[in-house]
Amino acid sequence: MLLLINNSKPANSAHLSYITHLRKALRFHKIPFQETTKIDPKIDQMKFKGIILSGSPMKLTNPTFLSDYAYIMHYLMVFSDLPVFGICFGYQFLA
Numbered sequence: 001m002l003l004l005i006n007n008s009k010p011a012n013s014a015h016l017s018y019i020t021h022l023r024k025a026l027r028f029h030k031i032p033f034q035e036t037t038k039i040d041p042k043i044d045q046m047k048f049k050g051i052i053l054s055g056s057p058m059k060l061t062n063p064t065f066l067s068d069y070a071y072i073m074h075y076l077m078v079f080s081d082l083p084v085f086g087i088c089f090g091y092q093f094l095a
Contacts, residue, residue: 004054005051006037053072053094054090056090
């Protein structure tokens with residue numbers, strides 16, 4: 001199972017159709033995943049084989065606060081031994 005960290009915001013999700021395509025691709029290939037947009041203690045107890053960090057309307061070139069990314073940092077620390085695949089913003093965040 002993969003952990004899909006969805007960085008799109010509900011108000012912008014219509015503009016981020018890639019997240020819909022990503023979900024469809026994972027389902028088509030029968031790849032189980034758990035999607036999250038926040039810190040959820042139940043997820044901390046689950047077993048995953050990898051993490052996908054989705055894209056986002058956020059830009060790392062704009063002034064931001066570390067607290068805006070707390071949920072991402074949380075999962076990267078809890079599952080520090082897993083491979084991570086970052087898409088667009090997700091990759092920028094990892095860099």
